[in-house]
Amino acid sequence: MPKLQIILGNRNYSSWSLRPWLVLKHIGLDFDEIIVPLFEGDFKEELLKHSPSGKVPVLKTGDQEIWDSLAICEYLNEQNPEAHLWPKDSEARAIARSVSYEMHSGFFNIRNDMPMNIRRTIDGFEPSGLCQEEISRIIEIWTSCRQRFGQAGPFLFGSFSIADAMFAPVVARFRSYGIEVKGVAADYMQAVWTLSSMEEWATAAASEEWVIEAVEL
Template identity: 50%
Template sequence: MKMANCVLVIGNKNYSSWSLRAWLALKRTGIDFQEILVPLMRPETKAAILAHSPSGKVPLLRLGDDQVWDSLSIAETLAERFPAAGLWPAAATARATARSVSAEMHAGFMALRRALPMNLRAHLPGRPRAADAEADIARVQDIWTSCRTRFGAAGPFLFGGFTIADAFYAPVVGRFRTYDVALTDVCQAYADAVWQTPDMQAWVAAAVAEGQRIAEYEA
């Protein structure tokens, strides 16, 4: 599907979890879009992003004359503009839960983010984790198990079909693989389903091919 002037501005595919979330949601709409990648953590990065985004952060979506920044706002806008994509579950209870778990990921899990920075091309087993990070990992598994049990009968994702909630937890799937986080059978099956989607595999392949390395994410 073609749409005039659809542009997504993102950061490095290996490191930018927020960019991955928006990109996966946009891919699910099926529309053609231009992708602009701004390398992160360089002297020119801030100015380069500000040339596109008033927040000075990625991702940013441009749809025609409209600019939308912040990954959750981008996802909500895409769900509104492209209802046929099914970016939120159709049933009201499932949709309310999907919004809640997506917002929880968007706003929280800071200890997990600090302990397990996204680095899709790396394999870093045995990285030490503090108790607060372990608590975050347990909460993620609780969310995945609950959603799969209550709403996942129609498919392999949290709410059966792939939704914004899966896009928001996709970077966590990558983090768990990078750091060899042990998961329950239910959670591992879900993580494998997300990892094996063609869109996720395309993003990972591009991440592996990136030349830039950011030292603080490579420890």
Template identity: 50%
Template sequence: MKLIIGNRNYSSWSLRGWLAARQAGLPFEELTVHIDGDDWQATKRLDGEFQPSAGKVPVLWDDDVVVWDSLAILEYLSDKVGRERFWPKDPAARGMARAMVAEMHSGYLPLRRLCPMNIRRRITGLTLTDEARENIVRILGLWAEARARFGAGGPFLFGSFSAADIFYAPVISRFITYGIGVPGFAQAYMQAVWDHAWMQEWIAAAEAEEWVIEQFEVA
């Protein structure tokens, strides 16, 4: 398999796709592209192997199969290796995890727009909009419910590391970058994800990147 990802410092979607690939446990070749660079901007407009994804990252190739969109990649991989690797076994927990992932995948636009992912930066004094604050309250409420109902088996949302943690990892990065205050249980959960070996690998690579996208550096 081959996985194309964008800038590690900024691309939240790429982080999700990459974590899903690591969670699957299958070998894959990794290709990182500068999503704001001239080469990628030109390549994605060409006919050929990049065309199905409309030039968006991440993109997964598996022989003749091309899968784009981070949630589609996660689901494709879960079909290959078994859904229990990504989703809780308990039906109630699995139902909540799926709903949380879907909500993250399609929602929280005010928070995303106000706080673009930027792993390298630490920003203080951010003024939250009402809409972004509502997003944060909603996320924390979901985290609290998942941890209280299904998190007894470990430090993650549903105990062990799963699809829900993969999809909320970029939110954790945003909360850290922008100094978003969270209650103690959320601090402990965020630290568990941040300290995960795969996250530490991603963070180290993001910090080593030399690419800078100015529009994401203004705050």
């Protein structure tokens, strides 16, 4: 495989960038990073140099460009089958894909009301009714997956998978906004948050100087 390069947004805010970055780190691949600060200067023009979508993340491998977080994760899974980025068991694998795609295509109220902001702790946050429904659904997913498939390790399906990468930004959001999580779901959050790669990302996010004012309100 040619040397990989991933184009990322600000670590503090870009939940979509975090997902495939965690997968790259988990596999242990050698890759370069380019960070394009979102909403800074001519960021859109800069992104269009790397991807036709004009969005992050983008994985570049040789002359090929792969964009969209889940598409990048699927590509990495195909290229690195020994990493077992989806569960080996067919039932677990089907559920892992289902919850990952549910995360990818839904939870719009959480995205809008609780944008990722790793540097910040928000006191007294009260989710709307629709946002609370989505929070409850995520906790239900985490609890069900851990109880059904998590016996072999601390993650949703035991060992780390694409599903964990997809939900990692939600872990960051729940911490920032003080969402109460109990039981096996709380244990799962701790397992994700204390991943060495997650800690590396959060440390780098804390040192960034870029600020997106709309997310800080």
